[in-house]
Amino acid sequence: MARPPQPPPRPAQRGATRQSQNGPKKPAWRTQGFDFKLYLRQHQAFLVESFTRLIGHPLASIMTIMVIAISLSLPGGLFVLLKNVQSVTDQWEQQSIISLYLFPNLEDTEALSLSHQLASRADVASVEYISKEEGLRYFEQSSGYEQIMSTLPENPLPIVLKVIPKAIVDLNTLPELQGLRDQLQGLPQVEHAQLDAEWLQRLATMISFGQRFVYAISALLVIAVLLIVGNTIRMAVESRRDEVLxxxxxxxxxxxxxxxxxxxxxxxxxxxGLCACLCILLLSWWVSSPAARLIELYHAGFELQSFNAVEIILCLTISAMIGVIGSWVAVSRHIRDIELQ
Amino acid sequence: MEIEFQRVGKKYESGHDALSQVSFHLRQGEMAFLTGHSGAGKSTLMKLIMMIERQTTGQILVDGVDLRTLGKHAIPYHRRRVGVVFQNHQLLFDRSVFHNVALPLQVSGADDDQTGKRVRAALDKVGLLGKEKLNPMALSGGEQQRIGIARAVVNKPQLLLADEPTGNLDPRLSSEIMNLFQEFNRVGVTVLVASHDLALVARMRHRVLTLNQGRMVNDGGFA
Structure with missing residues (x-):
């Protein structure tokens, strides 16, 4: 076999050598066009391939998926619970009442003019004027203390104005109504103003507490899922070490x-995420019949709510993102560490 | 592709000098053998060309480009231009012969049509055309080595590196493999083969580079 012929002179490459001394340059072979269609096709192939791999190890995959599902269905379930509590109060369409107890020494005429004045306010639907006598009658009827009342030398009850605000009381309008109550409390004729929505205030506090609780649990479990996915992927990379090399x-x-x-x-x-959604739907279905009976007892016109389509899509999106981020963190580190030797 | 080493040294972190003051110039379209006792630095030299390792001193020019100027992100693109047959990074037994050979094409984003054509052409060259659907496990040692060669040339590299490609093959298969390399060289591919089989190397009558304890002790003559 003869020695290879002398190579012809290559001025371009010699030039390239010199160029490299002048400044940074990109070797010509690195400049290649970006083929978007090809890029998409590659991604599609990977999507299918990775799914096939998942099915290839059914038991391991199912276990990981179930751990993720359980971790996600807890915050999901709490979310549904919270949503239902909120919807109960939202559907409670009740007219709230602010009772104004006027000073006892106030004259009837002054009280009446105050009543008219309040009734003309934009945020007030109507004002009911309850004179001292009417108040006494109500009191006697409702409490059954007629005898005690009749022994009193004079009527101890003040004039009461029942202010019915235009806004229906629920969690959204509660701050507004509380503002109105505070305003009315500030009137010189009013000794005490009471908004009969204390229970709602308590509920609102409880719901905001519940919300924070759900957020905290969700955050912890999201971190748990990140770690689970990360660890599973890290092991998958390790098992395909030769291929990576x-x-x-x-x-x-x-x-x-x-x-x-x-x-x-x-x-x-x-x-x-899909399994978590199924878990939540199943759980909602399971509690639906006792819940229906409970609702019947309270004659409340509301239906038990579960995940709706938007929430299912949201849940899947979030869980997909957690999966990608978890594997990203694990893979990026690990692939850098696997080096040819 | 041409390769030029200029007083290249490689010191490993352990303090071991794998290569020192190695200079040679492999021209476009040349074929050469790299020989030396085990541990003489043959593999290290190949790894430097593949940018698996980086030299500690000196300069390596590949087609006039100083490898030190290539950053981490340029390494994959550099490797795509070089076909390698390495002992310890061989075939993947979880896929067919076809998919083993197709790997370099998939990695560089070739479309399916082209992949199919090129893989079959490469398999044809190494004489394994009928076995593309088999698992490499089902093939003999010599055939497996040829799959590795097909994978190395499927991308039409301008440089072919082989590290002990005949390591555990009998003499007849070994010279078959060497003849394959010679054929690729004939169509213009630069070929560098590391081998300690001196008798075989001598028979091939090509340029021989000999390393001894990390130094180039012979360049040119037939061993």
């Missing part, structure tokens, strides 16, 4: 090697 050897970029694992995380997230 060969891919690096034949010139795969880190992002290319990362991609199937990100899709795997995506599938774990989506499937875990």
């Amino acid at each position: 060969v891919m690096k050897l034949v010139g795969a970029t880190n992002s290319y090697i990362r991609r199937p694992f990100l899709y795997m995380g995506f599938w774990f997230g989506v499937l875990g």
